[in-house]
Amino acid sequence: MNILLTSIISLIMTYNMPMLPYPKNALAPAISEETIDYHYGKHLQTYVNNLNALVQGTPFEGKTVEEIVSVAPDGAIFNNAGQVLNHTLYFLQFTPNPERHVPEGKLAEAIKRDFGNFENFKDEMTKASTALFGSGWVWLALNKEGKLVIVKEANGGNPLRQGMKPLLGFDVWEHAYYLDYQNRRTDHLANLWKIIDWKVVENRM
Numbered sequence: 453m454n455i456l457l458t459s460i461i462s463l464i465m466t467y468n469m470p471m472l473p474y475p476k477n478a479l480a481p482a483i484s485e486e487t488i489d490y491h492y493g494k495h496l497q498t499y500v501n502n503l504n505a506l507v508q509g510t511p512f513e514g515k516t517v518e519e520i521v522s523v524a525p526d527g528a529i530f531n532n533a534g535q536v537l538n539h540t541l542y543f544l545q546f547t548p549n550p551e552r553h554v555p556e557g558k559l560a561e562a563i564k565r566d567f568g569n570f571e572n573f574k575d576e577m578t579k580a581s582t583a584l585f586g587s588g589w590v591w592l593a594l595n596k597e598g599k600l601v602i603v604k605e606a607n608g609g610n611p612l613r614q615g616m617k618p619l620l621g622f623d624v625w626e627h628a629y630y631l632d633y634q635n636r637r638t639d640h641l642a643n644l645w646k647i648i649d650w651k652v653v654e655n656r657m
């Protein structure tokens with residue numbers, strides 16, 4: 453096989469780190485540079501490396517992360533693909549300078565329809581994130597009927613596995629906040645609301 457073809461194929465089959473759309477120190481105090489160094493630079497990099505190694509020679513080689521998360525059986529490939537997808541959505545949904553702290557358009561209308569108002573939605577999402585026991589994720593997702601729902605997932609779960617569309621995700625593994633907040637998960641969550649880029653979340657609908 454020629455070199456160009458080989459490199460094109462390896463590009464297609466390779467899972468990559470998302471590029472951060474902000475400097476590593478820009479999300480402080482919600483997320484410190486030190487947490488970005490570990491959470492993005494070490495944890496996510498490890499999931500990406502693991503996934504690239506694990507899929508080789510399996511039916512998942514060359515599949516997208518979304519395809520793997522949707523259909524892979526529980527196990528190492530699913531866990532690492534889930535965490536690559538989760539953290540990609542997570543790190544790309546933040547901005548140091550949000551133009552606004554509330555959604556607009558279709559998303560704003562759907563939140564009003566399904567949660568009554570934005571404050572109720574925020575309370576429910578925060579409560580679910582505070583109450584999730586152990587390591588996991590809390591998602592705002594669009595279900596198959598087109599309704600917005602809050603979904604709690606253990607470990608590296610993603611609502612995509614149930615045919616839903618993930619819109620906004622909170623990582624409640626301790627590695628997401630322990631360096632900055634120790635046991636104070638609620639304080640970390642309160643600060644996360646201040647750095648959400650609602651335009652990104654709206655575009656995921």
Ligand code: MN
Nearest residue numbers: 623625627628
């Ligand atoms: Mn994480």
